[in-house]
Amino acid sequence: MSARNRELLGLIPASLLVTAGFAGVFIQRSNALSNVSLTYGALFLGLCIAAHIFIRFTLPRADPYMFPLVAVLASFGLVMVYRINPTLARQQAQWFVLGLFLFAATIILLRDYRKLERYRYIIVLISLGLLVLPRLPGIGYSANGAYLGVRIPGLFVFQPAEFAKIGLVIFLASYLRDTRQVLVQGGRRFLGITFPPLKQFGPVIVIWGLAMATLVVLSDTGSSVMFYGGLLAMLYVATNRLSFVVIGLIAAGIGFWYLGTHIPHIHARVETWLHPLNPTLYHAPLGSYQVANSIFAQAAGGLFGQGFGQAQLTLPGGGPLLPFPQTDMIYAVITDELGLFGAVAVLITYLLFVARGFKVALLARDSFSTLLAVGLSAMFALQVFVIVGGVTRVIPLTGVTLPFISYGGSSIVANLVLLALLLLVSDRARRPE
Amino acid sequence: MNAPIARLFGVVILLFALLVLFTSRWTVFEASSLNNNTLNVRTLLDELKIKRGRILAADGTVLAKSVPAPGNTWSRTYPTGRLFSQPVGFSIAAKSEAIGLEDSAGADLRGIQTGLSSIFGQLSPRPVGDDVYTTLDPKGQRSAIQALAGMHGSVVALDPSTGAVKVMYANPGYDNNNPPSSNSTTDTTFNRVTQGHYAPGSTFKIVTATAAIDSGMYTPNSVINGNSPITVSGVPLANDGGKSWGPQTLTTAMTYSINTIFAQVAEHVGRGTMTDYMKRFGFYSKPPLDYPSFQLAISQPYVTPTRAYPPASRDEDIGRIGIGEGGLLVTPLQMAMVASAVADGGTLMTPHLIDRVVDQDGRTVRTTNPTVYSHVMKSSTAAEVTRMMEKVVEEGTGTAVQLGGISVAGKTGTAQIGPNGSNLTQPAFVAFAPADHPKIAIAVMIDESNGGFGGSVAAPIAKTVLQTLLADGA
Numbered sequence: 001m002s003a004r005n006r007e008l009l010g011l012i013p014a015s016l017l018v019t020a021g022f023a024g025v026f027i028q029r030s031n032a033l034s035n036v037s038l039t040y041g042a043l044f045l046g047l048c049i050a051a052h053i054f055i056r057f058t059l060p061r062a063d064p065y066m067f068p069l070v071a072v073l074a075s076f077g078l079v080m081v082y083r084i085n086p087t088l089a090r091q092q093a094q095w096f097v098l099g100l101f102l103f104a105a106t107i108i109l110l111r112d113y114r115k116l117e118r119y120r121y122i123i124v125l126i127s128l129g130l131l132v133l134p135r136l137p138g139i140g141y142s143a144n145g146a147y148l149g150v151r152i153p154g155l156f157v158f159q160p161a162e163f164a165k166i167g168l169v170i171f172l173a174s175y176l177r178d179t180r181q182v183l184v185q186g187g188r189r190f191l192g193i194t195f196p197p198l199k200q201f202g203p204v205i206v207i208w209g210l211a212m213a214t215l216v217v218l219s220d221t222g223s224s225v226m227f228y229g230g231l232l233a234m235l236y237v238a239t240n241r242l243s244f245v246v247i248g249l250i251a252a253g254i255g256f257w258y259l260g261t262h263i264p265h266i267h268a269r270v271e272t273w274l275h276p277l278n279p280t281l282y283h284a285p286l287g288s289y290q291v292a293n294s295i296f297a298q299a300a301g302g303l304f305g306q307g308f309g310q311a312q313l314t315l316p317g318g319g320p321l322l323p324f325p326q327t328d329m330i331y332a333v334i335t336d337e338l339g340l341f342g343a344v345a346v347l348i349t350y351l352l353f354v355a356r357g358f359k360v361a362l363l364a365r366d367s368f369s370t371l372l373a374v375g376l377s378a379m380f381a382l383q384v385f386v387i388v389g390g391v392t393r394v395i396p397l398t399g400v401t402l403p404f405i406s407y408g409g410s411s412i413v414a415n416l417v418l419l420a421l422l423l424l425v426s427d428r429a430r431r432p433e
Numbered sequence: 434m435n436a437p438i439a440r441l442f443g444v445v446i447l448l449f450a451l452l453v454l455f456t457s458r459w460t461v462f463e464a465s466s467l468n469n470n471t472l473n474v475r476t477l478l479d480e481l482k483i484k485r486g487r488i489l490a491a492d493g494t495v496l497a498k499s500v501p502a503p504g505n506t507w508s509r510t511y512p513t514g515r516l517f518s519q520p521v522g523f524s525i526a527a528k529s530e531a532i533g534l535e536d537s538a539g540a541d542l543r544g545i546q547t548g549l550s551s552i553f554g555q556l557s558p559r560p561v562g563d564d565v566y567t568t569l570d571p572k573g574q575r576s577a578i579q580a581l582a583g584m585h586g587s588v589v590a591l592d593p594s595t596g597a598v599k600v601m602y603a604n605p606g607y608d609n610n611n612p613p614s615s616n617s618t619t620d621t622t623f624n625r626v627t628q629g630h631y632a633p634g635s636t637f638k639i640v641t642a643t644a645a646i647d648s649g650m651y652t653p654n655s656v657i658n659g660n661s662p663i664t665v666s667g668v669p670l671a672n673d674g675g676k677s678w679g680p681q682t683l684t685t686a687m688t689y690s691i692n693t694i695f696a697q698v699a700e701h702v703g704r705g706t707m708t709d710y711m712k713r714f715g716f717y718s719k720p721p722l723d724y725p726s727f728q729l730a731i732s733q734p735y736v737t738p739t740r741a742y743p744p745a746s747r748d749e750d751i752g753r754i755g756i757g758e759g760g761l762l763v764t765p766l767q768m769a770m771v772a773s774a775v776a777d778g779g780t781l782m783t784p785h786l787i788d789r790v791v792d793q794d795g796r797t798v799r800t801t802n803p804t805v806y807s808h809v810m811k812s813s814t815a816a817e818v819t820r821m822m823e824k825v826v827e828e829g830t831g832t833a834v835q836l837g838g839i840s841v842a843g844k845t846g847t848a849q850i851g852p853n854g855s856n857l858t859q860p861a862f863v864a865f866a867p868a869d870h871p872k873i874a875i876a877v878m879i880d881e882s883n884g885g886f887g888g889s890v891a892a893p894i895a896k897t898v899l900q901t902l903l904a905d906g907a
Contacts (some may be wrong), residue, residue, distance in 0.1 A: 208538035
């Protein structure tokens with residue numbers, strides 16, 4: 001069977017999922033199956049088939065599994081958001097459509113994505129500019145003490161970090177392609193550890209500094225961890241030097257330790273992470289209420305979950321029982337309703353997507369393509385780890401979105417662009433010379 | 434660059450494994466401790482969404498029901514208010530507070546809410562609990578309120594052949610629609626019937642007589658010297674009014690409640706046998722009632738109001754215990770159980786409030802089958818003690834309870850309370866009727882009277898309630 005036919009077949013489970021999911025929510029809401037659920041399923045299937053036909057014509061050799069995996073995640077996300085708030089789900093669906101247009105635009109405009117290399121410094125400057133935007137007066141806004149978003153009044157709200165991550169990966173892939181040989185050969189051994197040459201390593205240190213600055217200036221720990229982890233992953237693949245990664249991790253460890261103990265609101269985050277069930281912290285403003293209720297919600301889910309639509313999200317008085325259920329906490333809602341099994345199924349879907357991303361990197365024939373695919377896949381994996389890790393208390397909770405599932409236009413659009421880039425690399429890798 | 438990519442993927446797998454591990458930690462390994470954490474309000478909110486079943490009297494009167502509250506929740510309302518507040522209790526799910534049957538029958542009232550659910554959740558939109566039918570008799574309950582006429586005290590009536598509780602009422606009570614705060618001086622949720630400690634006084638002579646006769650050491654016709662005063666445990670003990678009765682039979686001693694005779698009998702029967710019979714009657718342990726354990730007090734001799742004597746302790750004054758003194762403290766429920774055991778031919782039936790549990794489709798889920806709590810005495814002993822108690826009502830201290838046409842077996846008690854020389858008493862009356870074929874066993878215990886006697890204060894109340902219950906065909 002050809003790659004594209006496999007992709008088409010892969011879309012069937014996604015459509016079944018969205019239909020069954022909406023049916024589930026409707027049954028729970030009105031005790032009657034509504035044909036609206038079938039309409040939703042049909043519409044979603046239509047969108048996916050349109051996108052599939054587009055891929056069929058533009059990227060006939062691209063990886064056949066990535067788009068269906070994204071469709072599964074997105075349809076699942078749509079149902080979850082719908083179950084939490086139908087209005088948000090409608091917006092989410094609109095963002096998905098817009099994202100598909102940008103996805104198509106990316107594929108058309110960047111058919112030869114390697115020309116991105118020429119603009120790498122422009123790209124990195126734009127990315128950094130995007131990162132600072134939320135701090136600008138007038139348009140920036142903060143949530144929970146972190147500067148995450150930009151609001152153009154009357155138009156829209158977006159989270160620049162979602163797009164900056166793609167720009168940074170493009171820059172690093174290009175930069176490391178040029179310098180990887182020098183980084184490896186020019187390294188000096190000291191105390192049995194190979195240290196990279198400072199000149200070529202300089203920009204890498206700048207990125208480290210930026211990650212830390214993002215943390216301090218924007219308080220956006222989540223993006224900071226994601227960027228830095230992505231950087232180390234690319235550096236490791238580019239140089240095959242574990243010592244660089246170890247040095248990088250130590251440097252980051254020191255940085256995070258210092259910030260975690262000296263910046264009050266970051267320290268508070270660490271405290272709520274370590275002691276979420278402490279009654280004083282629990283009742284404190286911006287205390288551990290969210291983290292504690294996240295694990296309470298998961299405990300309520302158990303092995304099989306309480307069933308779709310059964311999770312308690314609000315208090316009888318109207319206050320939130322689980323704050324931010326549609327964004328930060330959506331994984332806790334999934335676990336509450338579908339249990340450990342449902343949550344693991346979601347994680348496996350992500351892991352399959354990341355595996356396909358790495359597969360693309362393995363097949364790519366040039367270093368830039370390989371590094372681009374590695375960077376995008378690693379960044380994607382880290383984003384999932386940072387938010388799910390925060391919700392499950394593996395690491396302190398920080399606000400990044402769960403790709404394709406959380407409510408958030410920027411996230412869905414940016415991640416569809418990320419998918420477009422991976423498919424572009426994949427198609428070129430499989431193209432006969 | 435292939436090897437590092439493979440290793441990198443290995444790291445990603447490890448990170449995801451960590452996520453799975455932690456998700457399992459919360460959903461499985463630490464789930465029960467998290468579900469029970471006091472900060473976790475989910476269990477409570479689930480509770481609010483359950484439509485608890487009704488609680489009903491034996492005749493179908495609704496004693497408790499659920500009414501819709503904002504936010505898809507339910508709250509409880511009690512149509513009969515203070516009339517049944519003590520047995521029914523109350524439940525405020527939002528505060529996680531419940532007492533009475535609302536607590537002890539909670540599992541039935543909530544219904545079977547299993548944790549099993551499909552991906553579509555429970556198809557029934559709202560969980561509904563089962564109805565609990567009690568053994569309580571509204572007419573008897575109302576007659577108890579009227580007869581007490583505001584006096585602080587307890588009335589409890591059982592069906593001796595089954596253990597069914599017909600009446601459970603005490604003053605002061607409260608309106609369970611509006612439970613009193615802990616510092617209320619007029620209302621209280623404290624249920625004197627099961628929690629109150631009264632001095633049983635001479636009503637306890639039923640137990641002493643049972644031990645004496647059933648052990649074979651005495652017969653109703655045994656003659657004992659009733660002179661007064663005598664020395665019991667080194668302290669002089671006098672009869673009421675200081676009267677010396679001379680040699681009298683045990684039956685006469687019961688009829689006229691002669692303290693010195695019963696003190697001697699108890700001393701002669703001895704601590705071991707006395708304690709043994711008390712245990713058979715249910716003393717020394719919480720009554721086996723389907724009622725919250727924290728609302729059940731143990732009847733036994735106490736050194737101080739909070740510190741009990743160990744069973745058959747050498748330090749206790751068994752002679753005075755034999756006449757209901759010596760630190761002996763009892764609940765009205767316990768004394769009703771004493772009457773019930775004698776009435777039922779020596780067999781003590783397990784008291785119960787719940788008759789049956791019926792689900793929303795009208796199917797009976799569970800019926801309480803009468804069970805034997807203990808075989809207290811031989812039926813011949815029961816017949817002899819019954820005869821002695823009948824004499825009390827026929828010609829002794831309990832004539833006030835004569836029903837005319839229906840024979841009543843009873844025993845009065847008038848414990849002196851307060852400092853020496855004070856006139857304060859706790860009048861009590863324990864009885865069952867009809868004596869030949871008992872249908873009701875009753876205990877009436879009054880908190881405090883200024884010089885009143887069991888026969889003059891408590892017996893008339895027992896009479897009113899007995900009349901109502903027997904007329905009702907109980």
